[in-house]
Amino acid sequence: MQIPSRVTALRKRAVESNFPFSSEDSTGELLAVLAASVRPGGRICELGTGLGVGLGWIVAGLAPRSDVSVVTIESDCHRSTLAQEADWPGWVRFVTGDATVELPKLGRFDLIFADAEGGKWYGLDLTLAALNLGAMLVLDDLVPQDWKSDIEKQAHRQKMDDIRRHVHAKPDLVVTELNYATGILLAVRRGSPPDA
Ligand SMILES: C[S@@+](CC[C@H](N)C(=O)[O-])C[C@H]1O[C@@H](n2cnc3c(N)ncnc32)[C@H](O)[C@@H]1O
Numbered sequence: 388m389q390i391p392s393r394v395t396a397l398r399k400r401a402v403e404s405n406f407p408f409s410s411e412d413s414t415g416e417l418l419a420v421l422a423a424s425v426r427p428g429g430r431i432c433e434l435g436t437g438l439g440v441g442l443g444w445i446v447a448g449l450a451p452r453s454d455v456s457v458v459t460i461e462s463d464c465h466r467s468t469l470a471q472e473a474d475w476p477g478w479v480r481f482v483t484g485d486a487t488v489e490l491p492k493l494g495r496f497d498l499i500f501a502d503a504e505g506g507k508w509y510g511l512d513l514t515l516a517a518l519n520l521g522a523m524l525v526l527d528d529l530v531p532q533d534w535k536s537d538i539e540k541q542a543h544r545q546k547m548d549d550i551r552r553h554v555h556a557k558p559d560l561v562v563t564e565l566n567y568a569t570g571i572l573l574a575v576r577r578g579s580p581p582d583a
Pocket residue numbers: 408409410433434435436437438439440441442460461462463466484485486487502503504505506
């Protein structure tokens with residue numbers, strides 16, 4: 388998939404702002420594909436807006452639809468403000484706050500990209516509870532990045548192993564892991580999606 392111009396602009400902004408944690412393009416492409424498959428009238432949630440790169444991919448995947456809404460939650464006010472400065476469709480909503488506090492107020496979703504510590508490294512059950520029947524959860528960064536120290540990598544692997552075990556043990560989830568991008572876990576909540 389061609390890199391969307393919005394993503395290029397957001398990534399440039401992230402580099403200028405010394406924010407190195409944006410999703411890479413391969414993850415973004417996957418998000419775009421999954422967003423495009425969301426049921427009519429569906430809802431998407433991203434935990435951890437960062438500077439909006441992953442969100443840019445989600446929005447690109449949804450084009451030209453306007454029946455799906457997207458909520459993105461970011462705890463860092465400065466990052467949230469910077470991300471909101473870009474030109475977004477009206478069906479994108481920004482929430483500034485801790486994902487583990489805000490997510491339970493927002494109802495259920497058909498696709499959740501959990502890319503923040505809150506709702507992924509801790510509070511994962513809140514995220515699982517926010518999945519509609521038939522909804523998909525995306526977790527990335529199963530594999531630690533090269534720039535981490537050996538000690539950090541070991542801690543990262545241990546934490547991810549805990550998360551993976553936790554998700555795989557849920558009987559109401561169908562789960563797979565992809566050796567793709569930074570290592571991706573996909574889980575779908577068993578059941579028929581709600582009607583539009
Ligand atoms: C990996 S970055 C997000 C990158 C972005 N999703 C993307 O695709 O480009 C993680 C972000 O989560 C935010 N964050 C960390 N803990 C959070 C929490 N408890 N609630 C909401 N956001 C959080 C961080 O401030 C950071 O901006």
